[in-house]
Amino acid sequence: MPTSARPVRSTAPARARRLGRRTAVLAAAGLLVAGCAKAGTAGAASDAGGAKEPVKVGLVYSKTGPLAAYGKQYLAGFKAGLDYATKGTDAVDGHRIEFTEQDDAGDPAKAVSEAKDLIGKGCRILAGSTASGVALQVAPIAAQNKVLFISGPAAADKVTGLNAYTFRSGRQSYQDIRAAAAFLGDAAGKKVTVLAQDSAFGQANVAAVKAVLGAQGASVDAVLAPPSATDLTPFATQAKAARPDLLFVAWAGDTASALWTSLNQQDVFAATKVVTGLDLAASYPLFGAAGEKISFLDHYFGGAAGTDVEKAMTAALAKDGGTPDIFTPDGFTAAQMVVHAVEAGHGSAADTSVLVKALEGWSFDGVKGRLTVRAEDHALLQPMYQVQLTGVGAAARPTVLKTLPADQVAPPVTPIAG
Template sequence: MRSSTASTRTASGAPAGAAGAGGRTRGLVALAACALLAAGCAEAGTAGTGAADGGSAQSPVKVGLVYSKTGPLAAYGKQYLEGFKAGLSYATKGSGAVDGHRIEVEEQDDAGDPAKAVSAAKDLIGKGHKILAGSTASGVALQVGPIAAQNKVLFVSGPAAADKVTGLNKYTFRSGRQSYQDIRTAASFIGDAKGRKVTVLAQDSAFGQANVAAVKAVLGSQGATVDAVLAPPSATDLTPFATQAKTAKPDLLFVAWAGDTSAALWTALNQQDVFAETKVVTGLDLAASYPLFGPAGEKISFLNHYFGGAAGTPVEKAMDEAVTAAGGTSDIFTPDGFTAAQLIVHAVEAGHGSADDTAVLVKALEGWSFDGVKGRTTVRAEDHALLQPMFQVKLTGNGAAAKPSVERALTADEVAPPVTPMAG
C-alpha cells in the first residue's frame, strides 16, 4: 500500500460549521465548522513526472481541484492545497505518478460560491477529468457531489464539514472531519449527557441556527436539555448575551460564533465571569485566530480537528517537512489536502494507473483503513464517513504568544457519527 507506510488527531477540528454548513468568514472562531508547492511535486496542472523510463507516453490521470483559492475561506483553501501537494508526493514516493501514469492536477477557484463550483466541475468533467477534489465550503460540496454522481466520477470533498456530505452518494467521499465529530468532541468535556443542561451561544443566522440544531440532534438525543442564546449578527454590544448565557447556568456552554465580533464576545464572557460558572467549549480554528480569545483563551475548553504538531505521527512529520520545505506552515486543514491525495492515489493504484473505471476507484476506497496524518483513519464502507481521531485542546499564553497543546486525543470510535443510509 503505497500511500500509507507509517504507523500509527484532530486537534479538535474547527468549530462545527467551520468551512461547514454555513461556511465561515475570515478564519475566525466558530463552532459547528490553504498554495505552495510541496517537496517532490511539480506545479499544479503538471504534478509529478512521466513514466520511470522517461520515454513512455502512458496516459495521465486527470484530477480536478475545485476549492476556495479566493473568497472568505481562502486561508482554508491555501492550507488544503499545500497539504494536497505534500500528500501527492508522499503517496507516490515523490514520483507524482502511479504505475507510470503521471497525475495531472488542474486547479479551479470556486471562491466559495456553489454556482461557480458547479460550473468548474462540469468544465473539468467535460475535459476528461474522472476525479474531482476540493470543496472548502459545505455549500460547494453539497452541489458538486450530485454532479459527480450524475457523471460517474470520483469526488473527494475537502474541509467541508456538513454532515449531509456523508452518505450523499456512492461517488462522494470526504478527506476531512464532519460536524458530528466536532460535537461529539465537545460532548466529551462533560461525559454522560443525560440530565445535563447545554446552552448554545450563537448568532441568530443560518450558521448559528444550524449549530443549535446539530447540538440538539446529538446531545438532546442523549438526554441533555438544550437551549440557546441567539444574538443578532449585527450586535456589537455583546454583554447582554454573555449575561443571558451566565444566567442560564448550563453544565456546558457551547459557543458557535463567526465574524468581526469574536474578540468582543470573548471579552464579554470573561468580564461577566462566565467561566467560573460553567464549562465553556468552542472549536479551535486556524492559528491566526488564536489571539482573538485574549485572556479568555486559557479558560476555554477547545475541541479541535488539527493544529500543527498535534498528532505526533510519522505521517504528520512527513507532511510537515514537505509543507515547511515549500515555505508553508501546517495548520488546521492541511491534513485534509494530504488525506485527499492519499485517497486518490490509493484509488488509482487499484485501477493500475487508470481512473476510467470509477466503480474500481469506489470499491478501493470503501472500507480502506490507512495511516493518516492524525493517526489510523478509515473510510467507512456503508456511508463513506471518514473515521478519525479528534482532540481536546487548551491554549496557553495570550495574543501572539498563545500556543495550543493536546489535553486528550479521542479515538475514531469515540467520535464516530452514526451510519447514514446512502442516498444515491
C-alpha cells in the same frame, strides 16, 4: 558512367505521372496528419514509449472569500500529500496526476459551475470543498456525472452518505460534538446552547449537538447569527441570557475575532462553561486571557499527532517555508485517497466504480494516525483531541490533554442515499 546512373526521361503516360504526383501529395499530407496527431496527444498512452495519459483532478476550493485561510492550508496539504503518496513522482503507473485549481470563493453556485466545467474538461475526480454549503451542492453534480468527489474541510454531517460517489478527507460535525460531549460529563437534565452562524456549517453543528447531547438527556437550543453579521454583541448577549450549563460555540471565518471580543466584553466566560473547536493557529491570540478558560475540542494542530506521516508532511511544508495547521491534513489525506483510488485503476480514473470500491473500507496511516473510510456511508473515522491553550497573545500554544480514539467519536452510520 553506368547506364543505371544516367538521367533518363520518363516515358510513362501523363495520367501515370499525375497519379504519382497525387500519391506524393497524399504521402506528404499523411506525414503532416501523423505529425499533428502526435503533437495533439502528447499525454496519451503510446506503444512507442510516449507519455501516458494523465489523470485529471479538479480542486474546487476557497482560494478567496471568508474561508480563504482554510483553503490555503488544504492546498498546501494536498501538494505535500501527493508528493508523499507518489514517492515524489506525482504519478501512478507512469500516469501523471494533474490537478487544476478553481476558486469557488465559498459560493455554492460558483462551485457548481466550476465543477461542471472541470468535468467537461475530462476531470474524473473532484476534491476540495472548504465550505459545507459548497460540498452539499457539488456532491449531487458528481453523482449525476458519475465522478469521484472527495470533500475537504466541509464538516456538515449531511455530506456523509449523501451518495455513492461522495467521500470526505476531513472530520464532520458529529465528531466535533462527540469530542465536546466528554467535557460535559452526565448530560441528563443539563441545558446546552449552541452559538453559531446561520449557515450549513452552523446548522449542522446544532443538529449534531441535539443528536448527541439531546439523546443523553440535555435540552438544546441555539443562537444563530447571519454569516454576514459583523456586530456580534447582540448574539453574545442572547447566549449569556440563555443561562446554559454549557455554551457550545461553532464558528468559522474572518469574524471569529469579533465574536470572541463580544463574548469577552459580555463576560460570558464567567457565566458558563464554554466549549469550542480550536481554530487555525492565527486565531490563538484572539482568545486573550480567556483562552485558558475555554475547553477546546480539536480536529488538528501542528504537532498534535506525533505520527511518522505527520513528520513527513511537516518536513514537506518546511521546504516551502510553511507549517501545518488545522486543515492541512484534509488536503494531505485527500491526495492519499486520490492516489490509492487511481492505483486501483492502474493509473486510470476512467472507471469510477473501481475508484469507489478501492476507497470503501480502506484503512491507512494518515497524519492523525490510523484512518478508515467506512464502507457503509464513506465517513472518515479518525481520532480527535481535547486541547488546552496556554499563554496569551502571540505566546498562546495548544497542548493535547487527551486523544479520543476513532471509535469513541465515530458518527452513527448513515446509509448511502439512492
